[in-house]
Amino acid sequence: MCGITGWVSYRRDLTTQRKTLDAMTETMSCRGPDAQGAWVDRRAALGHRRLAVIDLPGGAQPMEVPTPDGPVAMVYSGETYNYTELREELKRRGHRFATDSDTEVVLHGYLEWGEELAEKLNGMYAFAIWDSRTEKLVMIRDRMGIKPFYYYETDDGVLFGSEPKAILANSLAPAVVGADGLREVFTFAKTPGHAIWEGMRELQPGDVAVLDRNGLREYAYWRLTADEHTDSEQETVAHVRDLLEDIIARQLVADVPRCSLLSGGLDSSAMTALAAKQLGEQGESVRSFAVDFPDQEQHFQPVDVAPTQDTPYVHAVQKHVHSDHSDIVLDGAALSDPAVRRAAVGARDLPVGLGDRDNSLYLLFKAVREHSTVALSGESADEVFGGYPWFHDERREADIFPWMGGGGIRLDFSASLAPDVAGRLQVDTYLKDGYATAVSKTPLKDGETGLEKRMRQVCYLHLTRMVQTLLDRKDRMSMAVGLEVRVPFCDHRLVQYVFNTPWSLKTFDGREKSILREATRDLLPKSVAERKKSGYPGSFDPSYLAAIQSQTAELLSSGHPMLELIQQAPLREAAHALGPEVGTHQRMGLERALDLATWYDLYKPEIKLD
Incomplete structure (x- = not known):
């Protein structure tokens, strides 16, 4: 796991631009705390920050292979879980390897198969290969978009990086946010390919982008497809179990300490139990971590996405699988620390x-990183298996993204916009257009109608829109502290198989995530196997609310320029209300205002609403 960046220019001599490359690379020092590397020739400059996970001494980057017609160099972020099989195949084809790293396998895979390499990889990855033989840059991102990749076309080439901040460190990419960028900011429905910064694009999941002297072209090597599902209920459950066994085995491979992120829900508990089973066969135990808050039992407030507290279920799993467990307890002072908000x-x-929830996730990952370098997460199982409440009530029928509103957490952030800004952005129209576009791209089987058709659409919306927001959040927060988080439920084989499982089969026991529950029931305590969906927890510590109220009151009196974007009267009311009178939406308004001001202070963006 690493941070990558680079610059290709067909009219500049990049051997004179090492200082700029180093500045771009340095922005991602947190993603790769173990080493920094650079590779530069006249037309291409590649930068790399390394988090060593596999082959600690041998996986240094950028990595280069000399050829008779010129070098081929690569910067790579992520993990390829089938690299051992690919290495053996490449050896049979005459390739020789100097390291045990998956990076070298991917690079040799390109030499053998070219761009078609992408179709052979199983993993989470984002990488760029400069082929000096043809002066071509090849950029590839994993199928589900687990690892981020951004690019910015210049007048004679491209800038790219794992994160926008790497690109913005180059003066060719000014920090400008236009109207569409703000529309993306104030919605919770990430549009594939869009970045909030003007001129910047995100390489879409499952895409290859190729730059040469004729320009840049991007194409898909993988998309979800609608296929006939012929397996019976019993066969489906058995196949999902077999897939999960294989996925967990692959994702436990590492040369550094590993652990599991355990919430006590079905997803993370099943994953932890499978890891415990496999490690137990090797004479090891699994390490697990959970987040908690002081006096949570006293202050907890249930909502439909999080109706129960995690801790009792976490401890039930810990006892059942005998994990080496730690609760990370975060108080209001830690969560409200402006330095933590700035980091998040x-x-x-x-x-x-x-x-x-962002601040606590950052602090959880920071605490986990003191003990482990790799963590398994249950993220995305709800999108794959249909776990959210709105999969199962009237919200699934609405002509909008089903997760918008409801559940006590308002995910339509545009309600906080100042009236004149809201009028110019027309976020509701943007959302409706985005929804219509997303639905129109849903792959359907011939003759698919009624509930089955609608639920395929709902699942597709989650797998191509919502999951992108959550995966990006997970990657950024974990890599900010140098922790690699792996997401077994995003293995494309599992995603594709379950996507084509009929909705009636996904809910065969009348509940959410029926297939996953049945496939792992034998590994879990009964209380956990029967637990309803409960999302990542929030803190209800009164001291946190008091702190952000005080910080918001100070912000309002400061005349901060970002206050022009949002409504100040309701913000002022929430900042001065008594704690028990502050509702969930008001509290989130306080947090949004503080986030906006922090972002502006960090990036000093130029805002263009026209």
């Missing part, structure tokens, strides 16, 4: 997030 906002490059 800076990690995401975004001005609006999920408030204390």
Whole structure:
């Protein structure tokens, strides 16, 4: 796991631009705390920050292979889980390897198969290969978009990086946010390919982008497809279990300490139990971590996405699988620390997030990193198996993204916009257009109608829109502290298989995530196997609310320029209300205002609404 960046220019001599490359690379020092590397020739400059996970001494980057017609060099971020099989195949084809790293396998795979290499990889990855033989840059991102990749076309080439901040460190890419960028900021429905910065694009999941002297072209090597599902209920459950066994085995491979992120929900508990089973066969135990808050039992407030507290279920799993477990307890002072907010906002490059849930995720990962370098997460199982409440009620029928509103957490952030800004941005229209576009791209089987058709659309919306926001959040917060988080439920084989499982089969026991529950029931305590969906927890510590109220009151009196974007009267009311009178939406308004101001202070963006 690493941070990558680079610059290709067909009219500049980049051997004179090492200082700029180093500045771009340095922005991602947190993503790769173990080493920094650079590779530069006249037309291409590649930068790399390394987090060593596999082949600690041998996987240094950028990595180069000399050929008779010129070198081929690569910067790579992520993990390829089938690299051992690919290495053996490449050896049979005559390739020789100097390291045990997956990076070298991917680079030799390009030499053998070219751009078609992408179709052979199983993993989470984003990488760029400069082929000096043809003066071509090849950029590839994993199928689900687990690892981020951004690029910015210049007048004679391209800038790229794992994060926007790497690109913005180059003077060719000014920090400008236009109307569409702000529309993306104030919605919770990430548009594939869009970045909030003017002129910047995100390489879409499952895409290859190729730059040569004729320009840049991007094409898909993988998309979800609608296929016939012929397996019975029993066969489906068995196949999902077999897939999960294989996925977990692959994703436990590392030369550094590993652990599991355990919430006590079905997803993370099943994953932890499978890891415990496999490690137990090797004479090891699994290390697990959970987040908690002081006096949570006293202050907890249930909502439909999080109806129960995690801790009792976490401890039930810990006892059942005998994990080496730690609870990371975060109090209001830690969560409200402006330095923590600054770190979380800076990690995401975004001005609006999920408030204390972002801050706590950052602090959880920071604490985990003191013990482990690799963590397994249950992220995305709800999108794959249909776990959210709105999969199962009237919200699934609405002509808008089903997760918009409801559940006590308002995910439509545009409600906080100042009236004149809201009028110019027309976020509702942007959302409706984005929804219509997303639905129109849903792959359908011939003759698919009624509930099955609608639920395929709902699943597709989650797998191509919502999951992107959550995966990006997970990657940024973890890599900000040098922690590699792996997401087994995003293995494309599992995603594709379950996507084509009929909705009636996904809910065969009348509940959410029926297939996953049945496939792993034998590994879990009964209380956990039967637990309803409960999302990542928030803190209800009164001291946190008091602190952000005080910080917001100070912000309002400061005349900060970002206050022009949002409504100040309701913000002022929330900042001065008594704690029990502050509702969930008001509290989130406080957090959004603080996030916006922090983002502005970090990036000094130029805002263009026209």
